[in-house]
Amino acid sequence: MTTLESTAIGEDEIAAFRALHARLGDAVETAVRGKREVVDLVLVSLFAGGHVLLEDVPGTGKTTLARAVAGALGGVSRRVQFTPDLLPSDVTGTSVFDPQSAEVRFRPGPVFANVVLADEINRAAAKTQSALLEVMEEHTVTVDGVGHVVPAPFLVVATQNPIDLDGTYRLPEAQLDRFMIRVSIGYPDAEHELDVLRPGSGAGRVAGVPTVSNPHEVASFGERLGTLHVADPILRYIGELGTATREDSRLRLGASTRGLRALVRCVQVHAAARGRHFVVPGDVQELAVPVLAHRLVLTREALLAGTTTEEVLAEVLSSVAVPRPEAR
Structure with missing residues (x-):
């Protein structure tokens, strides 16, 4: 048995993680109702050591989601309101x-937290946006x-409004590539929106999120999940x-x-959250769009034709041969 195999995450740990993932999801859903798929994607990024870009119109619960995640894991949450006059030092x-x-001391910025909400990140100038590049990649x-190390786990949840472009700066490709997942919350369905509209239903909702874990437990599981088995055929896929x-015109x-x-x-x-100690092609197909779509750049002709990167990825997924089940 190789060293890698001997240290791979075991089935007991997978079962414990699945239970933790479910508890965290249930806790966050007490504040963000009816959006379990979005909550799960944010949790995937949290345990994978990445960051999330929430691209949605105002008033859909982006801030609530970030604070609920911090409350559920028992970590420190900070919010940075990005504006054109924000300086890099205001962030870092x-x-x-x-x-x-009579000494010079370092005064930590708001990025020294477990969950950092970068609100309306595209309203800050490029110099301030770039201040996040190092900390998002290297923590x-x-x-x-x-060098000053930020706490673990470290999750940046950035928001931007895709409709209102006045006074905004486009996020450069290098920064978009730092976000592990891009997702939209969207409006709630009729049943959950009615629940939110009831008088008094919104007050204290985030404050009522139960703490069901702690930063050390989350960081430990994140490290262990990096040893979960991914077969070569899946990697080739x-x-x-x-x-x-890269070859798409x-x-x-x-x-x-x-x-x-x-x-x-x-x-x-994703595989561990479903109780498996191995990855299957379905995991790749389910996460390809939220992980890759925002990293792709369309040609001018494709933009004028109304093509989206999601559509291109869907066609790519349908055209590339899927590994056979025995390839696991």
């Missing part, structure tokens, strides 16, 4: 002189040449999906290697 922190000790903030996007930028690695991490968590 800065060095200040302490007159009492470290460097100020005056000194993911690679072939990436190659197909409607795209001027296909899936990056970082994007494909993110897909591997996500399917590991």
Whole structure:
């Protein structure tokens, strides 16, 4: 038995994680009702060590979702309202002189939290947006040449309004590629919206989210899930999906290697949440769009034709051969 096989996550741990995942999802749903699929995607990103871009119109519960996740895992939550005059140091922190000790000390910014809500991230200038690149990728903030590690787990939930473009700055491809998952919450269905509309139903909803875990437990499971078995045929399948996007004439930028690695991490968590210690092609097909669609860039001709990256990915998924079941 190889070292990798001997340290791979066991079935008992898978069962424990599945129960934890369900508890977290149930806890978050006490505040964000009727959106379990969206909640599960955010939890996938949390355990996979990635970040989430919530692209939706105002008033759909984006802030509530981020705070509910932080409440359920018992971690620290911070909110940053992105505006054109926001400075990078307002996000990451800065060095200040302490007159009492006559020393220069680092004052941590709001990114030093388990869940960071970057509200309306596309309203800040590119210099401020880029301040998040290092911490999102390496979980470290460097100020005056000194690195400062953020807490684990670390999840950035960024929001942007795709309709209102006044006073906004387009997120560059390099930053979009840092987000593991992009998802929209959408409006609630009639039953759940009626529940929200009842007088008094909204007050204290986030405050009432039960704490069902702790940051150490979440970080530990996230590390262990990285050892979940992914067979070579599945890895080749993911690679072939990436190659197909790069060769598609409607795209001027296909899936990056970082994007494909993110897909591997996500399917590991997704499989474990369903009680499996191995990944199947269905995991890849279910997560390909939320993980890869925002990383693709259409050609001008495809944009004018009204094509979307989701449509391109759907066609790619239908055209690439799926590994046989025995390939597991």
